[in-house]
Amino acid sequence: xxxxxxxxxxxxxxxxxxxxxxxxxxxxxxxxxxxxxxxxxxxxxxxxxxxxxxxxxxxxxxxxxxxxxxxxxxxxxxxxxxxxxxxxxxxxxxxxxxxxxxxxxxxxxxxxxxxxxxxxxxxxxxxxxxxxxxxxxxxxxxxxx
Amino acid sequence: xxxxxxxxxxxxxxxxxxxxxxxxxxxxxxxxxxxxxxxxxxxxxxxxxxxxxxxxxxxxxxxxxxxxxxxxxxxxxxxxxxxxxxxxxxxxxxxxxxxxxxxxxxxxxxxxxxxxxxxxxxxxxxxxxxxxxxxxxxxxxxx
Numbered sequence: 001x002x003x004x005x006x007x008x009x010x011x012x013x014x015x016x017x018x019x020x021x022x023x024x025x026x027x028x029x030x031x032x033x034x035x036x037x038x039x040x041x042x043x044x045x046x047x048x049x050x051x052x053x054x055x056x057x058x059x060x061x062x063x064x065x066x067x068x069x070x071x072x073x074x075x076x077x078x079x080x081x082x083x084x085x086x087x088x089x090x091x092x093x094x095x096x097x098x099x100x101x102x103x104x105x106x107x108x109x110x111x112x113x114x115x116x117x118x119x120x121x122x123x124x125x126x127x128x129x130x131x132x133x134x135x136x137x138x139x140x141x142x143x144x145x
Numbered sequence: 146x147x148x149x150x151x152x153x154x155x156x157x158x159x160x161x162x163x164x165x166x167x168x169x170x171x172x173x174x175x176x177x178x179x180x181x182x183x184x185x186x187x188x189x190x191x192x193x194x195x196x197x198x199x200x201x202x203x204x205x206x207x208x209x210x211x212x213x214x215x216x217x218x219x220x221x222x223x224x225x226x227x228x229x230x231x232x233x234x235x236x237x238x239x240x241x242x243x244x245x246x247x248x249x250x251x252x253x254x255x256x257x258x259x260x261x262x263x264x265x266x267x268x269x270x271x272x273x274x275x276x277x278x279x280x281x282x283x284x285x286x287x288x
Binding site: 051052055056058059062063066067070071073074077087090091094095097098101102 | 150153154157158160161162164165168169171172175176210213214217276279280283284
């Protein structure tokens with residue numbers, strides 16, 4: 001059982017790193033590049049993303065990210081960390097994960113601020129999942145739980 | 146865990162899964178339509194190859210995702226086995242109906258448009274229920 005969870009955590013951490021890399025290639029790494037991809041840029045002749053494509057992208061991303069969150073949170077909760085750390089981890093993860101789709105969906109109304117919020121949420125969520133995964137992985141390797 | 150924080154975390158998670166289901170429903174409505182007539186039109190025009198391009202990745206990835214989610218449900222000892230069995234049978238039945246209905250629609254069985262809509266909505270709701278069930282029991286561990 002221990003080796004299955006170790007394998008799963010390693011795969012999920014790798015998936016998070018790959019997800020960040022894929023987004024960096026597709027959308028760019030700076031807020032300006034994200035805004036140009038989602039909202040378009042007349043000066044550079046970049047068309048905005050269609051609403052259907054945006055919906056499809058968010059829906060697909062969110063499905064994978066919710067599953068990742070459930071799996072990592074389920075293991076991390078058994079790690080035996082203090083209540084404050086667990087509350088902080090769960091709350092921050094959920095808030096950042098909520099910010100990503102909401103920022104994207106409202107970007108057509110609030111402009112680039114929505115895209116920047118979304119970018120922030122996306123990066124924070126991935127970093128938290130990588131940290132939570134690594135913390136549980138180290139605990140498992142040391143046979144702490 | 147402080148009750149208000151517990152409520153907040155549960156609310157945030159519920160909002161997330163409801164948002165995900167709404168996005169799926171919105172996407173389905175925009176691409177396919179809302180009524181059995183729209184569903185028949187959409188799938189009736191598709192070739193078998195076009196249909197397989199949609200069904201194949203969905204069948205592969207959703208079955209893996211279901212296995213991952215349901216195996217966590219199986220590990221939770223505070224949920225009785227009857228509820229677990231119900232969740233497993235319900236999710237897989239709705240999943241198969243949802244994925245296979247378009248095939249029957251292209252074969253001319255228009256009645257499957259209604260089954261497709263019911264299975265799609267039912268699958269979304271059942272998955273939300275299982276996600277919330279797992280998360281609720283996980284929160285109990287942090288008390």
